[in-house]
Amino acid sequence: MLKIFRGGVNTPHRKNTEESKTLVMDIPSRVIIPMVQHIGAPCTPTVKKGDLVKVGQVIGNSEAYVSAPVHASVSGTVTRVEPMLYASGKQVMSVEIQTDGNQDVDENIQPPVIHSRDDFLKALRNSGLVGLGGAGFPTHVKLNPPKDKSIEYLIINGAECEPYITSDYRELMENAHGVIKGIQLVLDMLGIPKAIIGVEDNKPKAIQLLTEKAAADNRISVKTLHSRYPQGAEKTLIYTVTGRKVPAGGKLPADVGCIVLNVNSVSFIASYIETGMPLIHKRVTVDGPVIKRPQNVLVPIGTSLRDLIDFCGGFQEKPFKILMGGPMMGIAQYSLDTSVIKNTNAILAFDKKEGDLPSESACIRCGRCVDACPMHLIPSDLNRLVMAGKYDELGAYHILDCIECGSCSYVCPAKRYLVQSIRIGKDAVRKNAKKA
């Protein structure tokens, strides 16, 4: 029996690219690398216009603990250091590099020397690794929970529950060995007794492969997960894998003895410890009805969406909407000049049919949003209160527990903009709390 979480929705899978072996992209003529690719303090550029940079060289760093350095993904000349358009739609300090095509590697790059847990965490910070599955939380912080929390489970997130995206799946299929190696490293270095790899049951080949690879290490097990969105959300994943519930109200997985890492993050740890090459490229699923050649591509970080899509044969017809990320939580882009960053896992291009907005009608109180909410909220009530401007009442309806997965809007037969309004409400509640 598969353990299931209450709520969620059955989204279509549309894993069109699951058999697409990762192609390594040609080096684009220029890259734009933002100084913010993670949750935490932004980096400050450590290079200036005219500097020559090499592959793997640090080009941005920060003194803050919760942050991760940014590296050059190409060799070439720095041509601009200024705020530029970022995936969120805002302007963010970025470094533009004109590539020279040589891909000269920085001489300082060598495998890190690790004698202790602290060395390991320091190495992770230097690697630039942040959560590659979504939010981009710096991994060295995640792997260093408060001393009083003992961690029993390392959970590897291979759910990949968003439609279209197969970049985690390809990592499992192409580098299962690296995934297992990364897990073993983390278990050894942090003294965690057990690791569980969670994979949705729509990826039977990956489950089989991992089960074989993990057989030699009895600390590691593979858990088949029911394919249901948002299975890969941290809280639902921890629940289905261990039966534990991360307490509401800003508590962390470590509070229930768990740490969750994405499959790509954990295998990167293995490759970094072996080679010392920091995080400079990312596997991205490029798909959607208007992409000529949907495929998985290993992309230098900082590559523009335009260059990436050109590499995939361009558009078959005029795109209507471009997403960075999946259709459930991805961010719509208004320009193709934004760059692929560390936690980009997909670029999807939709036509009008797929991307257009439905028109909203009256709530009929059918309760489907209530049944779909994995956090057990009442999206329809939150929507009503936000639209009426009754921000004071949102707290009693636990608005801050919303994980913005979008299941409510997905199922709503009246096509109401539920999670969209809840985001506005969360913002208002946070601002009010700051004032008080």
Added chain:
Amino acid sequence: MENRLFVSSSPHLRENASTRKIMLDVIIALLPAVVAGIWFFGMRAALVIIVTVAAAVLTEYLMRLGLKREQTVSDLSAVVTGLLLALNLPPSIPIWIAIVGSVIAIALIKQLFGGLGQNFMNPALGARVMLVVAWAGRMTTWTDPVTDAVATATPLGALKEGTLQSFSYSELFWGNIAGCIGETSAFAILLGCAWLLARKVITWRIPVFFVGTVALLTWVLGPDGLFTGDPLYHILAGGLMLGAVFMATDYVTNPITRKGRIIFAIGCGVLTSLFRLYGNMPEGVSFAIILMNIVTPLIDRHTVPVSFGGERHVE
């Protein structure tokens, strides 16, 4: 301008569901009861159904026009209301009363409160209750489906009079008994119920808790002392099945959470049983549901679920 990309907040994918599709499923689910009604009560029943639905749709159209609101006739909710009202009327009802009922349901109970989703009680039941109060005689004149003559009593009426067992379970199940157009055939209603469940328009909770509560209470509080009642008779007779499957499950007027819906259904069951056993009218399903409709906001307020991993919110 030409090459602009469209930007919106996620999700960018929606399920292929709509209010109209849900209403269409309800209409399909009501068809067996419509057919049974016409089968047992003849063309007269067909006329009542057609006129009531047409009046409901026309009232909806005119109200939206008069209120200068976007037209909503195409969401089919007015058709559902018209059908439900017709199925809750006696076949011999004067046509003009049926029309008045449609106008009350759509104009007064639904549109004046803001239209679909805003009404505080089920429009069809609200209208029915007003008609019962206004024209008590006409609303309780029944037709015998076999002889077409004015019937002596409905199954529940017979029960109230103390002439129990004048109807067999099989008559009650198939529906060749006196009653409202759509309420007599438990079989037809069960077919509709199966459709609603299969299409996931409703869940089992409200019908089961509602009917279950009535069964339990009518059995326990029997005429000859505790545990002497006839629950099966109470389930099959009168408007319980129609009410539990089609009226109490009305999304707009029942609570939105699982727990709230169970409380609501049990409340409907308790009130129905009390009205039937101790009231001065034989039937009480309509009043029970409407009373529970009215306390729905109260139930909603007290059944806000605990968040995943959360603790009960303390005021």
